[in-house]
Amino acid sequence: MNRRQFLASAAAMPMAAMSLPAIAQTEPDVIRAVTRQIDVKRRSAQVFGLVDRNGRPGWSRRAGEGFAVRLVNETSEPTGIHWHGPTPPWRQDGVPGVSMDPIPPGGSQEFRFPLDRPATHWMHSHLGLQKQALMAAPLIVRPANARDEQEVVILLQDFSFSPAEELLARLMGGPAEMAPQGAAAPSPHGAMGGMGIVDRLRGLVGLGGRGMAMDINDINFDAYLANDRTLDDPEVIAVERRGRVRLRVINGASATGFHLDLGSATGTLVAVDGEDLAEPLRVSTVPIAVAQRADILLDLPEGGGAVPVLFRREGARERTGVILRPPGAAISRLDEMGDSAPPVGVDLEARLRGPAAPARATRTIVMPLTGDMAAYRWGMGDGAPLQVRRGERLEIEMRNSTMMSHPIHLHGHHFQVVAIEGRRFAGALRDTVLVPPMQRVTIAFTAENPGPWPFHCHHLYHQVRGMETLLRYA
Incomplete structure (x- = not known):
């Protein structure tokens, strides 16, 4: 059985993680929604955070251990946290107004569901504009058996001192x-x-x-962060000389696309949005739209020098990043402005391959993506929920009639990208896909997780101004 056949069969199998009764008896981990202080460009800023009992950002466990978490709201505002990437029962999705009520200040709520496969996920507020104030963190499911590689998790965000x-x-x-x-x-x-x-x-x-x-960008931010830091004061991560590193990159920005830039180095793109690729690709740059993730294996060079891992702002010259430093390696200062602006596009998306394409869909839905820049009003279709039946195979062709890109996210499901501009291929499995200006992108999935599920643009300001709807099971 080759890798493509294995992925296809795995996608069709039910989850074999810890059973729900076992997870129900597990003592929950604690994730705290907090207010914290960080330094950005030598200025103090008050932001949100999602941390564990010891103040470390995010959550991480091994595959098969299950997700058992008590979310405690230690801020002065109501909140609700969406687990982005997993596909739990809809009541566990963490979306106020759809699957839960907001958690009040001082309140808490438990979440429990299986997690059986290694993946790069993340968590973020799904209430109002809280995510812009950095209410986000990694959610990492590591392999059950240790790999001979060091993991480096990078959370990208956009930031301004204005509310x-x-x-x-x-x-x-x-x-x-x-x-x-x-x-x-x-x-x-x-x-x-x-x-x-x-x-x-x-x-x-x-x-x-x-x-x-x-x-390309309707917002200019004061800073672009990688793990809460800018490139004038980047995080320096100790790595082994000539070792192998798995970069787990999460674009947790509210409105900014980034392009990974490895410079003269080359890595292997092995997964997107927490889903393994059937055919890993050698890359030195990878576009990562808002809410998307990318896993890249990087073999550090023989020379033992420091390796900057940079991220260029899409359509502009600003950049951020971290530095991988083997023992004794010198570190040079890096300019926050790059030499060029990476373009918007889905050229790499068309090269990514997932499982062999399943049978054609039984139904195709055309979803217009619309907008009025002057009024800053956005929309998906006519706004009415999409009605689906359990078990049916669906294709949704998203037609972007606007002059901005839209990273579209479907909750509760993983879909396959099967066409761009009408050209069909067996693309990657994802939960978020970029639809460029004036283009068409088609996704396919099987409706197998009942519930009302948000379906929306992950550009935060497009979403709150109307580019969202629901997928509702009959």
Whole structure:
């Protein structure tokens, strides 16, 4: 059985993790939603965080041990945390207003479900604009048996010293009081800032016909973070000389796509969104849209020098990253501005391969992605929930009629990318896919996890301004 056949058969098998009764008897780990202080560009900022009992960010266990967590809200605001990547029963999904009520300040809630396969997942607030204030963390499922590799987890985020409510109001072309009630829950400073409609239109005038590029990013942030740090003060991670490193990269930004840049080094892309590729690819750069993840195996060079792992902001020159440092390696200062701006596109997506394509879908749904930049209003279809039946094989063709990219995420399922611009292929399994401006991307999945499931753009400000719907089982 080759790798492709194995993945195809594994995708069709039920989970063999710890049983639900066993998980129900497990003493839960504690994840605390907290308010914390970090330093960004030599300034103090108050942000949120998701940490364990000892203050370490996120959660990690071995495959088969199951997810048993008590989420404790130690902030002064209600919250709700979505477990992004796992496919639990819908009541465990962590989405206020859909699968749960918000957890009040001082309150807590338990979550329990199986996790049977190694994967790079993450967790983040799904309430208002809290995610912009860094209410996110890694959720890592490691192999049951240790591998001969060192793991390096990198969480990418975008940051501004202005609050999220202010940015949303700017995008809508008015004062902060215009931000919709409920869309922008109060959050610590350290949310974000940016440029408004008038600024963007002014920029378009001077572009000599290149106005489309201005729509790659509708927000300019004060900083771009890798594990809470900027490139002028990066995290330096000790690694073994000539060792093998697994980079687990999570784009936890609210509105920024990044491109991994290994420079002269080359790694092997082995998984995306927590799902193994049938055909790993040798890469030196990888686009990672908002909410996507990438696992890259990197063999450190013989020379023993430090290896910068950089991430360039999509459509711009800013960058962030970490440095891998073998013993004795010298570290050079890195400029936060790169030489060029990586473009938007899905060229690599078209090269990724997952399991052999299953039988054609029994039903295809066309989903228009629409928007009005002037009013900053976005939409998916007519807004009505998508009605599905358990067991049916579905394809959804997303048609982006806007001049911005949209990273589209479906809760509760993994889908396969099966076509770009009508060209069919057996693409990667994912939970989030980028739909570029004026393009079509088709995904396929089997409806096998009943419940109402959010289906939305993961650009936070597009989502709260209307680019979301529900997948509802009949």
